[in-house]
Amino acid sequence: MSLVGHQAPPIFRRGPAPLVRLILLVSICLAMLVADIKYRYLDVLRQGLSVVTYPLQMAAAAPADVVRNASRYFATLLEVQLENADLRRQVLDAAQLLLRFEHLQRENEALRSLVDMSRRVPVRSVSAEILYNAPDPFARKVILDRGAQHGIEAGLAVVDAHGVIGQVTRVYPVQAEVTLLTDKNQAIAVESLRTGLRGVLFGTGQGKLEMRFVLAGADIRAGDELITSGLDGVFLPGLPVATVSSVEREGQAFAVIACEPAAGVENSVQVLVLGRAELPPAPPAELTQAESAPRSR
Amino acid sequence: MQPTNRSSRILLPVKLWFIWFSLIAALGVSYIPTGRLPGVPDWVAMVLAFWCIREPLRVGMGTAFVFGLLVDIGHGAAMGQHALAYVVLAYLTTWLSRRVLWFSPLEQALHVLPVLLLAQLLMVVARLAAGAEFPGWWYFLSSFTAAALWVPLTFLLLLPQYQPVDRDDNRPI
Numbered sequence: 298m299s300l301v302g303h304q305a306p307p308i309f310r311r312g313p314a315p316l317v318r319l320i321l322l323v324s325i326c327l328a329m330l331v332a333d334i335k336y337r338y339l340d341v342l343r344q345g346l347s348v349v350t351y352p353l354q355m356a357a358a359a360p361a362d363v364v365r366n367a368s369r370y371f372a373t374l375l376e377v378q379l380e381n382a383d384l385r386r387q388v389l390d391a392a393q394l395l396l397r398f399e400h401l402q403r404e405n406e407a408l409r410s411l412v413d414m415s416r417r418v419p420v421r422s423v424s425a426e427i428l429y430n431a432p433d434p435f436a437r438k439v440i441l442d443r444g445a446q447h448g449i450e451a452g453l454a455v456v457d458a459h460g461v462i463g464q465v466t467r468v469y470p471v472q473a474e475v476t477l478l479t480d481k482n483q484a485i486a487v488e489s490l491r492t493g494l495r496g497v498l499f500g501t502g503q504g505k506l507e508m509r510f511v512l513a514g515a516d517i518r519a520g521d522e523l524i525t526s527g528l529d530g531v532f533l534p535g536l537p538v539a540t541v542s543s544v545e546r547e548g549q550a551f552a553v554i555a556c557e558p559a560a561g562v563e564n565s566v567q568v569l570v571l572g573r574a575e576l577p578p579a580p581p582a583e584l585t586q587a588e589s590a591p592r593s594r
Numbered sequence: 595m596q597p598t599n600r601s602s603r604i605l606l607p608v609k610l611w612f613i614w615f616s617l618i619a620a621l622g623v624s625y626i627p628t629g630r631l632p633g634v635p636d637w638v639a640m641v642l643a644f645w646c647i648r649e650p651l652r653v654g655m656g657t658a659f660v661f662g663l664l665v666d667i668g669h670g671a672a673m674g675q676h677a678l679a680y681v682v683l684a685y686l687t688t689w690l691s692r693r694v695l696w697f698s699p700l701e702q703a704l705h706v707l708p709v710l711l712l713a714q715l716l717m718v719v720a721r722l723a724a725g726a727e728f729p730g731w732w733y734f735l736s737s738f739t740a741a742a743l744w745v746p747l748t749f750l751l752l753l754p755q756y757q758p759v760d761r762d763d764n765r766p767i
Contacts, residue, residue: 435729
């Protein structure tokens with residue numbers, strides 16, 4: 298090994314020159330960046346090496362756990378009693394709805410079988426807790442305390458008590474990484490609860506959401522609630538996502554629709570990971586052919 | 595005036611296990627979840643820069659690459675993002691190594707600051723090119739806190755190399 302900016306005589310030279318090594322390593326890094334971000338080829342390597350870093354990560358997370366648990370330990374009796382009363386009231390409300398829901402579900406199944414429609418896919422869910430924000434400052438991600446061992450898979454939806462907060466993007470053995478809806482690279486298929494107008498919701502990166510590619514003349518206004526449409530085949534249909542906060546239609550083909558997330562996307566703690574128990578059936582062959590065929594007249 | 599290395603103490607040679615221990619400890623500290631708190635220094639980059647300056651024959655771009663990958667995995671960042679920054683950091687600090695040691699620790703921090711900033715800038719450019727969100731100017735604050743912590747870090751990492759000060763009149767050193 299020789300020092301940078303200093304050429305050793307040939308008999309002392311060990312290995313390639315520093316500049317050569319720099320160029321070699323930088324090109325390896327650039328290749329890895331492209332392979333990881335664009336094609337996601339390196340997830341196997343990431344999983345493998347995460348076994349090495351995992352004990353260190355657990356040890357490092359311990360101080361954060363202590364701080365979290367300490368605040369819980371020192372909660373006053375009054376606070377706990379108030380919270381308990383609040384939770385009892387919520388359980389009562391939820392139980393009412395649940396009774397009606399079960400009745401409606403049975404009725405729905407009976408009606409669906411009458412008209413020979415396919416049955417709704419069963420849903421499975423795992424409850425989890427958000428451990429901390431992922432340290433990567435370039436993305437909006439959080440880490441869950443449940444992972445592959447608890448049945449979590451990449452692509453599942455993550456909801457809190459008020460609506461969708463994001464999607465599982467990476468799964469480790471006992472942890473999972475969730476990309477929040479407000480991340481710039483996250484999109485979700487939605488529809489308007491009032492009109493059934495479909496669209497795609499994107500994160501803008503500043504804690505806000507934006508519905509894109511909706512024509513300026515479309516029937517949408519501030520205050521409309523948006524729910525998942527389920528068209529993406531990933532999210533279950535009907536989960537609340539956001540509320541439209543403002544619509545601008547001036548001078549463009551598409552309206553600029555700003556939305557506020559319905560759930561506490563960046564501050565919820567207890568969440569539920571929801572997914573379909575099986576993949577939705579593939580679309581019929583003739584339909585896909587008709588869609589993909591070039592439109593010639 | 596010709597700058598001179600003012601330290602009058604003669605250091606013991608560094609033990610290899612201590613270099614690795616300090617790097618792994620820095621990695622562990624960098625894994626402590628701090629959320630979106632701005633200005634948390636990049637501990638691994640600091641310790642790497644320190645050893646690249648002090649021991650350029652033992653710690654170099656290869657070590658920087660491996661530790662960069664480990665940081666990428668622990669932080670959930672893009673693979674190769676920190677590795678790229680650390681390799682360039684190691685190259686530049688090795689290049690500076692024979693100059694920097696002639697200065698006092700405070701002036702050394704001034705040498706290290708632009709290198710740390712450049713490493714952060716490389717990460718920002720790499721991620722923005724891939725379409726990520728700009729993390730805000732507060733992101734660069736961590737280089738300044740790292741430079742401010744350079745003096746205590748130097749003291750801490752040199753501690754095992756200091757000899758006990760016992761004056762002996764019969765011994766020349």
